Amino acid sequence: MPIPAPNLYPPFNIVRLSHVDFAVTDLTASRAFYVDTLGLQVTDESDAAIYLRAMEERGHHCLVLRKADAAHAGALSFKVFDEDQLDRAHDWFAGRGHAVRWVERPYQGRTLATHDCFGMPIEFYFRMDRLPPIHQSYALYRGVKPLRIDHFNVFSPDVDKAVGFYNEIGFRVTEYTEDEESKRLWAAWTHRKGGVHDIAFTNGLGPRLHHTAFWVPTPLNIIDLLDLMSTTGYVANIERGPGRHGISNAFFLYILDPDGHRIEIYCSDYQTVDPDLEAIKWDLKDPQRQTLWGAPAPRSWFELGSVFDGVEPVASGLGASPIIAP
Structure with a gap:
């Protein structure tokens, strides 16, 4: 579609x-x-x-x-x-x-x-x-030095329906993954603010919140966070990465908070301000879609998500699957 x-x-x-x-x-x-x-x-x-x-x-x-x-x-x-x-x-x-x-x-x-x-x-x-602004209060910078919230990603039981709904209220698609057999969307990235996405949709049991992302200054901040987490009792909270996405071209790390809410640490995607910018299509089986360097995501990344209070998630009717790490 x-x-x-x-x-x-x-x-x-x-x-x-x-x-x-x-x-x-x-x-x-x-x-x-x-x-x-x-x-x-x-x-x-x-x-x-x-x-x-x-x-x-x-x-x-x-x-x-x-x-x-x-x-x-x-x-x-x-x-x-x-x-x-x-x-x-x-x-x-x-x-x-x-x-x-x-x-x-x-x-x-x-x-x-x-x-x-x-x-x-x-x-x-x-x-x-x-x-008051604190972006030049450098004594306050610590941890991964988060600069701003960047995007949400949600599990959706029907990505085509989600994209159609959010398109009605002005969200524009920047990149998407299509299942070549069914021609249905498996995932899509949509924005309002001129980055790759404000909200993205991933095929799966939903609606559930897949992750919330925070923008950081450089990939080196992510390396610093990994060193910090691995030596302060959070090594088991490191789920995926570091790496560079094929989709968005962003450098990333996925971590889990103490309750299992997934957080992405994110930087280096590109500008999408032009209203006539063409969306980029990816094949679901392309190994560079998830990670430009070819490493597949773990199974937990496709299965774990935060439920919304009072909302019963439903299964997706699209059985297609990307490459998943063993």
Whole structure:
């Protein structure tokens, strides 16, 4: 099935991805991982939640950790261009039968809560509290020196349907993987902000959150993080990498937090601002698709994901599979 033509005039204007909520079972352990090891900055914390931002971010948070009895992912959040876009989004989702409600979120203005075509919770806002810049406060840089949140990747039971839905609200495909036999999409990378992706879709049991990615300055920061994790009790949390993706050309590392939420450390992809930029197609069986150097991903990378609270994932009808490491 061909990818849809870019929708350059969507019903409302999404600027970029913004933040994600993780329910975690031990805030102390999660704080040690995200703050002391990765290097995210605490902007507020209590016995119930910790708010974090990366070094280049002016908004109050890009990640919220909430204490819970069981780990899961909360809503994926996106920033829109202005207040009017929130009303446009409300009417668009409501007009298509999606549940919509205005919710109160700390440090944010009006926030719209709804869901996508698979019931995955998504939220939209315009205003978030601004904090003083810290990108030149070099004494604060530690861990992998995370600069900003970069993208989400979600398991989808039907990638063609996901791409069609998000295309309607303005996400443009940059790269995609097609199963040559069925001509269906196995994965797709879509963006709003001008990088390779704000949200990507991977075939599998879903909707589930596959990973959240943070952009870092250089590949050497990833090497430093590996040395740190391997000598501070986190060697078992290193899942895949380091390496360079064929898709996106980015340097990467995948790690798991104490509750199994997957984090990608990411840098060096390319700019995709031009509205007429052609999407790049990859064959599912191309060994350089996953990793330019040819190394396949482990089985856990295709099977493990964070469930969304209250959302029952369903199996994909596409049985095709890429190359998987033994």
